[in-house]
Amino acid sequence: MPQNPARTGWLKPAVFSAALLPLAWLIWRIAANDLGPDPAQELAISTGEWTLRFLLVTLSLTPLRHITGRIEFVRIRRMVGLFALFHAAIHFTVWMSLLLGFRWFAIGEELLERPYISIGFLALLILIALGITSPRAMVRRMGKNWKRLHRLIYLAAILAIVHLTWILRTDVGEAVLYGSILALLLAYRFYRRFAK
Numbered sequence: 001m002p003q004n005p006a007r008t009g010w011l012k013p014a015v016f017s018a019a020l021l022p023l024a025w026l027i028w029r030i031a032a033n034d035l036g037p038d039p040a041q042e043l044a045i046s047t048g049e050w051t052l053r054f055l056l057v058t059l060s061l062t063p064l065r066h067i068t069g070r071i072e073f074v075r076i077r078r079m080v081g082l083f084a085l086f087h088a089a090i091h092f093t094v095w096m097s098l099l100l101g102f103r104w105f106a107i108g109e110e111l112l113e114r115p116y117i118s119i120g121f122l123a124l125l126i127l128i129a130l131g132i133t134s135p136r137a138m139v140r141r142m143g144k145n146w147k148r149l150h151r152l153i154y155l156a157a158i159l160a161i162v163h164l165t166w167i168l169r170t171d172v173g174e175a176v177l178y179g180s181i182l183a184l185l186l187a188y189r190f191y192r193r194f195a196k
């Protein structure tokens with residue numbers, strides 16, 4: 001069914017405002033001194049979790065578009081993906097500044113020697129590459145390679161789940177939940193590919 005673009009004019013500002021809420025809530029908690037006994041760790045955990053949530057929401061938008069037939073889901077995909085990158089950048093900055101105090105040698109050492117950190121960093125690098133190539137002009141300039149490159153978002157999500165599972169050690173409930181959502185999204189993608 002053809003859809004009137006004018007009717008979706010409110011959608012992007014609404015999604016943009018909603019996507020700022022987690023950060024606004026975090027800033028509120030910082031101002032209220034309500035981050036618990038280890039504020040730095042709480043900030044790292046919270047920003048990491050929101051990175052993963054935005055990543056999974058980004059991945060679910062194309063299936064939602066197929067299932068519902070509504071093009072609006074695809075119109076907000078780039079924005080939601082950039083919010084994942086935005087939160088990943090904050091997560092990384094919290095790690096460098098609050099957890100490691102900008103000690104560059106320690107930062108380099110951890111990046112190279114702690115597998116869960118290296119894995120998270122690789123996921124971040126993928127998100128940066130996708131963010132840089134996300135403008136429409138890049139889509140046109142890269143042609144088929146754009147699609148190939150942007151499939152790496154699945155790899156970023158898999159790396160993020162490994163990163164999370166490695167950190168959780170004992171309480172794996174969260175990793176199972178997010179991992180199951182990703183498995184479902186991957187299964188849907190393979191189903192579409194082979195059904196064609």
Ligand code: HEM
Pocket residue numbers: 041044045046047048049050051052055088091092095099117120121122123124127156160163164167168174
């Ligand atoms: C796409 C990229 C990333 C995602 C989706 C992500 C996701 C997460 C999530 C969900 C957590 C919370 C784990 C929990 O609930 O305990 C977390 C924690 C953490 N992440 Fe990441 N992460 C990413 C990249 C990175 C990078 C680049 C670094 C550092 C180089 C990093 C360092 C950490 C650390 C140190 C923690 C543990 C905080 C703590 O419990 O003390 N992450 N991450």
